[in-house]
Structure formats: C-alpha cells, structure tokens
C-alpha cells in the first residue's frame with residue numbers, strides 16, 4: 001500500500017493497530033503527524049572513534065564485531081550483559097543492564113555500531129548502556145539512524161521508545177516526504193529566506209548540525225503561525241459574509257440620556273469601548289468582540305449600554321454570567337439603571353436541566369422588581385427585553401424573540417462555549433451580536449495572532465478613586481505575625497477578610513471543598529473572637545447566597561473560600577485578601593483574586609502566603625507587590641511560565657502551538673505582516689489555490705481552534 005500524508009499510522013509497515021493506539025496517545029494519528037513529530041533534543045553521537053582511542057567521559061560512536069556475549073548478574077542480583085566489541089585497533093567492554101534478550105540481537109559475530117558514554121566500571125573502561133545499531137548485512141539498517149550522528153530524541157510513551165519512533169519516522173521520510181506540498185507562496189518563501197518545507201522536516205529529524213536545525217525550525221514556526229493567522233482571517237471572512245445580524249440604529253440622544261443618568265462619568269476607555277461596540281451593532285454581520293478589562297474596570301455598564309441599544313431597536317439581549325450570584329448581582333445593577341427607562345429586565349437561573357429553568361427569587365433588596373419578575377415568568381420570558389442568568393439561559397424552554405445581542409461575562413473559554421451557546425439559542429433566524437467579557441488579559445502577542453476573527457476592546461484604566469491594593473508576599477515564618485496583623489486590622493478598621501484556600505484542582509471538586517472545610521476549622525482557633533464563614537462550590541446556591549449575604553451584612557468578618565468560587569462578587573467592605581499557596585496561581589489569577597478587595601473606601605491589602613523558598617517563585621510572586629496592572633502581570637507570567645501554564649490556553653480557546661511558541665515574537669510579527677498583506681490583496685486567496693487547499697485540511701492539527 002502506498003502511504004500518503006493522511007494515511008493512518010496503523011498502516012505504516014511495522015506499526016499495526018496496537019502501536020497505533022500508543023501513537024494516538026502522543027497525538028499521532030496520520031503519517032503527516034509523524035513527519036511533524038519534532039524531536040525535543042538530539043544526542044550528539046557524531047564523533048566516531050577507533051576503539052583504542054576512546055577516553056573516559058567521552059560520548060562517542062564506535063563500530064566493530066561482537067566477540068563475546070555473557071549474561072551475568074551484578075552483586076545486587078540485577079541481570080547484567082557483559083559484551084566485548086572489537087575493531088582493528090582494540091577491544092571495548094560494553095555493558096547493559098536487564099536486557100538479557102540482547103544475546104539474540106547481538107550474538108557473537110554481529111557487526112554493530114554503538115554510541116554512548118565511556119566510563120570507568122571498576123578499573124576497566126566500558127561503554128555503558130549504549131545505543132546500538134546492527135550494521136551487518138541487512139541493507140535496511142545500513143543507514144545509520146541511532147549512532148554516528150546527531151540522533152533525534154523524541155518524547156516517548158510507555159511501549160514506544162525513541163529508537164522505535166526514529167526507525168518509523170526514517171521510513172516515512174524516505175517513502176512519503178516527497179509527497180509533501182509546500183503551499184507557501186514562492187515570493188514569501190524567498191522574501192523571508194525560508195528553507196524548503198521537505199528539507200526542513202528532513203533536517204529536523206536527521207540534522208547534520210545543530211545550526212541547521214535552527215533554520216529548519218524557523219521554517220516550521222513561520223508556517224505554523226502563518227496558517228494559524230490565515231485561518232483566523234478566513235474564519236472572519238466567512239463570519240462576515242455568511243452571518244446576518246439584526247442591524248441596529250443608534251439613537252444618540254437616548255443613549256446619551258442613559259449615560260448621563262449614571263451616577264458616574266464613563267472613563268475614556270469605557271467611552272471608546274462603547275463606541276466600538278455600538279459601531280459593531282450597526283453592521284449587517286454580527287459583532288464578535290472581546291471586552292477585556294481588569295476587575296473593577298467597569299465592563300458591566302458598557303455591556304448594559306449595548307443591550308439598551310439593542311432594546312431600542314426592538315431586539316432582546318441576554319447577559320450570561322458564570323454563576324448565579326454574579327447573575328443576581330448583574331440583575332440588581334442593570335435593573336436598577338434601566339428600569340427607569342422602561343426596560344424590562346428578567347433574571348433566569350437554575351440548572352441546565354430543561355424542566356428546571358426557572359425564575360429565581362431575586363435579591364431581597366429589590367422588593368418591587370422581585371414581583372415584576374415573578375410576574376414576568378408567568379407572562380413568559382419573551383416579554384423581557386433583557387434576560388440575565390447563568391447557563392440556564394441556554395435552556396430550550398426559553399423562547400427568544402429577535403435575540404439581537406448575547407453578552408457573556410467572565411468568559412474564560414471564549415472558544416468552545418461561546419460558539420455552542422450561540423448555536424443553541426439561535427437555531428433559526430439571525431445570529432446575535434456577541435460580546436464576551438473577561439478580566440483575564442490576553443497578552444498582546446497572543447491577541448495579535450488570533451485577533452483575525454475576534455475584535456478586542458480594552459479597558460486599561462480603573463475608574464478613579466480606587467487606592468492601590470498593598471500587596472505583600474508572606475513567607476511561612478511570618479505567618480503568625482500576619483494573622484496578628486489581620487486581627488488588629490479588623491479591630492481598627494472593621495474591614496473584612498477573604499481567605500482563599502490553596503488551588504488543588506482547576507475545577508471545584510469534593511477534594512477542594514474538603515480542603516476549604518478543614519482550613520475553615522483550623523482558622524476558627526486562630527481567630528476565636530471573629531465570626532468565620534465558609535464558601536465552596538459544593539454548597540447549594542441558596543446556602544452560598546445566605547453566606548454572601550451574611551458577609552455583606554458584616555455578620556461574618558472572615559470568609560474562607562475556594563479559589564474558583566464566585567469570581568466577580570462585589571463586597572465594598574472587604575479590605576483584606578489572604579491567598580494560601582499563592583505560588584500555585586498564575587499572576588493573572590492572583591490579580592483577579594486581589595480585585596475582590598479594594599472596592600470600597602478602606603485601604604486594602606493582599607497577602608500572598610507561600611511556603612516555597614525558591615528564589616524564582618518568590619521573584620515571580622513579588623512582582624505582585626510592584627505591579628498592579630493585569631495586562632502587565634500577564635506578560636510577566638507569559639515570560640516566566642509560558643502560556644500553557646498560565647492561561648490554560650485550551651481553556652481560553654487559544655490554540656495550542658505545536659512547534660512555535662507564543663514567545664516567538666519576531667516570527668509572530670513577521671507572519672502577521674505577511675498574512676495582512678496577503679488577505680488585503682486577495683481576500684479569497686483566489687490566486688493561491690494551494691493555500692486554499694491548505695485551509696481545508698490541517699497541516700498541524702493543533703492549529704485548529706476547536
């Protein structure tokens with residue numbers, strides 16, 4: 001059978017179904033995947049030495065004939081293979097451990113090449129556990145793959161060695177590499193001095209020098225970033241050409257009237273973002289915009305203005321929050337601002353189960369609107385102009401009328417979820433405009449790369465009048481002192497405290513809840529004279545609400561919470577944020593947690609507890625003391641920890657990079673430039689059929705966003 005690039009690995013000779021399963025564990029499913037499976041390092045076995053010349057400490061390749069093979073035991077009872085290999089200049093002792101089967105692979109008389117390190121074993125010079133390659137008469141292995149060169153080392157999985165992978169990759173390089181088509185336009189290829197694709201792949205697997213691998217890598221990095229961005233632009237083009245939205249007209253006087261009714265003036269950033277969003281609403285294709293802004297930057301009100309405009313144009317809007325508590329908070333705020341303008345705002349909560357989608361009892365503080373909303377359920381949600389809620393908004397029992405705008409708040413996963421959400425609620429009719437909001441900044445490098453299909457508005461400033469949150473990293477030996485300090489603070493200022501338990505898992509589980517419960521118990525004895533509360537994701541919404549109410553009403557001084565609980569809650573009197581095991585969080589996450597305090601008039605503090613003493617960890621945490629900008633902290637974390645760690649790129653819908661890294665800023669800038677020019681000149685790529693084909697398939701699997 002002829003192998004093509006898309007042939008499943010199973011059909012590669014000497015692979016078969018069992019090994020194909022193992023390869024799948026490495027994400028390798030097709031021949032193409034194998035070609036792009038780039039080694040993570042190279043063993044330098046390129047020095048070939050006559051046996052008589054080997055020196056201790058050297059890593060070398062020698063060639064010769066097996067003259068003796070002896071299966072023995074070490075003193076501790078391990079199986080030991082003692083082998084002698086000779087060439088014209090001398091005889092070398094070679095040992096392996098626990099590989100008695102080698103006697104069948106390397107019987108006396110075998111011609112062999114060995115690569116490894118020369119060391120003392122007792123008072124003999126030996127080569128210990130070397131790579132080996134039978135040279136003999138077998139023509140297949142006459143090409144040296146494992147010795148005598150720079151040898152590629154691949155990430156392995158149980159049952160698949162690097163050596164085996166090397167053999168299979170060498171095989172497909174020989175048989176199928178010639179089929180690979182480089183879709184990169186020749187002019188770009190030459191303008192940027194890129195190595196031809198096939199040569200780059202060949203070189204990365206079996207380079208002649210390390211220097212060569214750098215040029216080869218540059219080509220693959222360039223390609224990956226190029227196609228990633230080209231695809232993003234393509235998605236955008238399709239989005240703009242195939243989706244129809246409800247076009248809004250902007251009634252300036254009424255918008256101005258709403259804005260001037262607010263108890264504050266909008267910041268410049270809020271004004272700009274509002275303009276950008278309203279402008280999107282006037283288009284005939286749906287908005288796809290991300291509103292990014294630090295905690296407290298005032299995103300809600302910007303979204304609210306957009307929803308008001310949709311309403312003025314006869315469209316419904318929904319605002320989806322990640323938790324019920326946030327939804328209720330948004331409801332209270334937005335209803336408060338919009339009710340005087342005759343806008344009907346409804347709150348939907350409940351589980352995702354269809355039967356149980358219901359109108360929740362609205363916050364107690366708003367008695368009159370509570371009635372209004374209860375009534376509204378009876379009349380049907382379609383009478384509401386704005387519906388606020390959790391995922392329950394996606395319930396099929398809710399019938400939308402001219403749904404024109406969807407706002408998703410604190411959206412940490414703007415890839416996957418947002419799309420499915422939209423598809424759910426807009427089975428028929430036009431596509432609503434989509435606004436997602438996040439406090440997690442996307443570093444500029446990443447944003448620039450994927451912004452082809454996503455517009456970005458940033459609220460970079462926090463409304464005036466907020467004091468910087470004083471932040472300290474607290475090492476273990478200062479823990480007691482810190483507790484004393486907290487007690488004194490509560491006594492003096494009446495401020496309240498959040499205690500965030502260690503991050504155990506990314507999602508809230510029983511384990512996390514238990515850990516929080518025991519921390520809560522422990523702190524009782526440290527703060528005996530205060531009331532403590534406990535908040536975790538395993539509690540019922542009612543219990544959580546009651547707890548937060550008690551905290552808000554100052555019946556509780558110290559609230560112990562799990563890290564993932566209720567990201568956006570607004571409690572002005574909370575002035576101290578204590579975070580346990582701070583090193584487990586990304587800086588952006590810490591910054592978001594820190595934003596829970598400092599919302600009122602009190603000077604606020606953030607204490608980052610850590611038991612780590614490692615210099616690097618402390619330096620990273622200490623940047624929290626000096627840096628108070630979310631985007632800056634994100635950049636720092638990107639540099640120090642890489643994006644995967646920090647942003648949970650998957651989670652965010654940011655594609656994983658395969659060969660390139662998000663820190664390849666130069667390549668990102670280059671490819672961005674190239675792609676921009678290309679799509680400006682030829683948006684449909686009509687004169688680049690190869691590129692069009694390429695967009696249809698996946699050169700690099702992970703370049704796909706979903």
Ligand code: ADP
Pocket residue numbers: 264265266267270293294295296297298299300301439463464570
């Ligand atoms: P976030 O961006 O974190 O979602 P919110 O929208 O919850 O922030 O706003 C935080 C608080 O700041 C709210 O109480 C809101 O009313 C207030 N706020 C919003 N914009 C301004 C502004 N321009 N000036 C003063 N306060 C504002």
Ligand code: MG
Pocket residue numbers: 299300409568
């Ligand atoms: Mg918010």
